[in-house]
Amino acid sequence: MADAVLFAIDDRGVATITLNRPERLNAINMAMRDLLWEFLQACRDHPDVRAVCFRGEGRAFSAGADISEFGTAPSLLEARRARHERDVWGLMLSLPVPLVARMHGFCFGAGLELPLCCDVRVAEEGTQFALPEVTLGYIPSAGGTQTLPRTIPPGAAADLILTGEPVGTEEALRWGLITKAVPAAELDEAVEEELGRVLAEPFAPKPPRL
Amino acid sequence: MSAIGTLVLEEGVSADGVVEALKGLAERGARVAVVEAGEGDLREWPGERVRWLWRDYPLPVVFAFEGRLAGAEAAFALGCDIRVCGEGASFELEGVAMDDLTARRARTLLGLEAEEVMPARFAATEALERGLVSRVAPAGSAGEAARGAAEAVAARGPIATRLAKEAVWRGLDQPLEQALRFETDLTLLLQATKDRAEGVRAFLEKRPPDFTGE
Numbered sequence: 001m002a003d004a005v006l007f008a009i010d011d012r013g014v015a016t017i018t019l020n021r022p023e024r025l026n027a028i029n030m031a032m033r034d035l036l037w038e039f040l041q042a043c044r045d046h047p048d049v050r051a052v053c054f055r056g057e058g059r060a061f062s063a064g065a066d067i068s069e070f071g072t073a074p075s076l077l078e079a080r081r082a083r084h085e086r087d088v089w090g091l092m093l094s095l096p097v098p099l100v101a102r103m104h105g106f107c108f109g110a111g112l113e114l115p116l117c118c119d120v121r122v123a124e125e126g127t128q129f130a131l132p133e134v135t136l137g138y139i140p141s142a143g144g145t146q147t148l149p150r151t152i153p154p155g156a157a158a159d160l161i162l163t164g165e166p167v168g169t170e171e172a173l174r175w176g177l178i179t180k181a182v183p184a185a186e187l188d189e190a191v192e193e194e195l196g197r198v199l200a201e202p203f204a205p206k207p208p209r210l
Numbered sequence: 211m212s213a214i215g216t217l218v219l220e221e222g223v224s225a226d227g228v229v230e231a232l233k234g235l236a237e238r239g240a241r242v243a244v245v246e247a248g249e250g251d252l253r254e255w256p257g258e259r260v261r262w263l264w265r266d267y268p269l270p271v272v273f274a275f276e277g278r279l280a281g282a283e284a285a286f287a288l289g290c291d292i293r294v295c296g297e298g299a300s301f302e303l304e305g306v307a308m309d310d311l312t313a314r315r316a317r318t319l320l321g322l323e324a325e326e327v328m329p330a331r332f333a334a335t336e337a338l339e340r341g342l343v344s345r346v347a348p349a350g351s352a353g354e355a356a357r358g359a360a361e362a363v364a365a366r367g368p369i370a371t372r373l374a375k376e377a378v379w380r381g382l383d384q385p386l387e388q389a390l391r392f393e394t395d396l397t398l399l400l401q402a403t404k405d406r407a408e409g410v411r412a413f414l415e416k417r418p419p420d421f422t423g424e
Contacts, residue, residue, distance in 0.1 A: 136419070
């Protein structure tokens with residue numbers, strides 16, 4: 001079976017991280033978190049990496065966390081320690097290079113929180129965005145309660161987080177949840193354009209958000 | 211007691227009266243409050259009451275208005291969590307008693323830096339653009355649209371929506387690093403609830419969850 005997250009660095013210094021569990025709509029499980037952690041550390045430590053692009057294989061960027069694994073952590077304190085020690089989202093927020101998300105299909109839960117840790121978010125028209133955690137008696141826990149109200153107007157963020165209801169590309173563009181929406185056939189080209197733009201800027205480490 | 215508590219702001223009602231009514235809804239088991247702007251204006255709505263709404267009142271509050279929203283009702287609306295208006299409505303900040311707490315809340319919602327001038331008035335489309343309201347309904351249906359949003363909130367885990375409200379508004383005042391730890395701790399607190407276990411179980415069994423607030 002192919003790895004659930006793929007990693008490649010091209011000769012321009014663009015690292016591409018691909019969520020690759022299309023049969024589960026790229027639901028992020030613990031094995032994928034481990035791979036993300038490993039690849040993000042490589043992005044931080046590899047001197048050639050000048051930008052990172054996140055994408056999802058199949059019909060969705062990511063439908064969120066893998067709920068079938070919920071409740072398997074040994075204890076609350078152990079879970080807390082593990083999160084602080086392997087803080088995938090915190091590492092994304094502190095990388096010194098620009099991060100670009102290529103979004104399509106569904107970006108739900110962690111599948112939206114991951115792009116919220118990026119600097120540029122390009123989406124295919126018709127993509128649905130939601131933080132539906134409250135429908136499970138839960139709250140967003142990959143940073144979404146903090147990154148969303150710092151990305152879009154906080155009142156709009158409160159609506160999304162409290163109702164758990166999805167919005168489309170029109171609302172997402174209106175509030176700056178995404179940088180750009182393009183037809184499906186133009187998504188790769190639009191992402192390339194954004195990557196070209198960030199690579200053309202003279203290299204200077206990005207001020208860390210964390 | 212229905213899961214959705216509703217209040218209509220009548221002319222001349224005091225801030226204390228509205229606070230007591232909202233507390234009553236929470237005590238009687240409502241999971242979300244809908245407040246509709248009425249005819250005329252309330253009496254004063256001072257900043258510490260505006261802050262009480264977003265910071266201390268446990269239930270999510272959805273505010274609905276049609277026409278011109280101004281004065282004390284506009285101040286009240288700033289303290290709510292979700293704002294919904296009808297087409298043709300306007301949100302007027304000019305004339306709102308802008309004490310420091312109210313001004314800070316308005317600036318937070320509008321994402322204004324300290325040196326930026328606060329606009330005086332927002333037409334519905336502009337209020338939506340700026341996120342001062344998150345839904346615009348056909349004229350005359352703001353109340354219905356607000357109840358629609360409230361029904362969604364009421365169907366969610368009630369502890370989760372209370373903690374989500376706290377995470378969003380109290381988190382915004384914290385540096386990002388601290389705010390992310392705050393979110394983690396609220397998440398772990400929820401992991402200890404029956405509702406969260408029920409939410410996951412219901413999802414895996416492909417049935418609607420039955421949240422009890424435990």
